[in-house]
Amino acid sequence: QKEVEQDPGPLSVPEGAIVSLNCTYSNSAFQYFMWYRQYSRKGPELLMYTYSSGNKEDGRFTAQVDKSSKYISLFIRDSQPSDSATYLCAMSRTGGYNKLIFGAGTRLAVHP
């Protein structure tokens, strides 16, 4: 079993839709949770960063962490064609060790 599970998609939605992206994980030691956006043939770009459980909102993006269920989500409101990319969840343990464990990434396509 992988430490982090993420549905690779692809996920295709119309412009303006609300997108929900999710990851589950098995290791309860994870404390830091991140979402990255990766355009084709580019390096990942940090979108959201959260510590422990709770919600965090930044513009059209909302990240949720439910540690009791070992489940994290990223919501994108009013999706745009420019949001078309692969979205990677990532997480790391406590103690200042920065090794990130990534999900497989979900490919999202937002069509006009």
Added chain:
Amino acid sequence: GAVVSQHPSWVICKSGTSVKIECRSLDFQATTMFWYRQFPKQSLMLMATSNEGSKATYEQGVEKDKFLINHASLTLSTLTVTSAHPEDSSFYICSAREPRTGRTGELFFGEGSRLTVL
């Protein structure tokens, strides 16, 4: 956000040659950088942790003699793929933590380097 630069962005080489990829933190000092490998439509797999002034720490299954990592300064880490073979063709990405944010686990990534070995 902090900027991490990689060079070259793509390289084609003949089998048996060595290729060096540079990773630079442009506006901050990075005592630790990370090297990842990504196959098409797959996630990033950590290859090694590069520590300034000391030997790199390699993940299980990564050949340290094949993938030489040098972190000679606080802003530069290099990955050298030695005696490259077609199976080494991949997308290599480096990352570094911006220490001033104080947020453990937050990394900034380079643009990646696509290696094709003929």
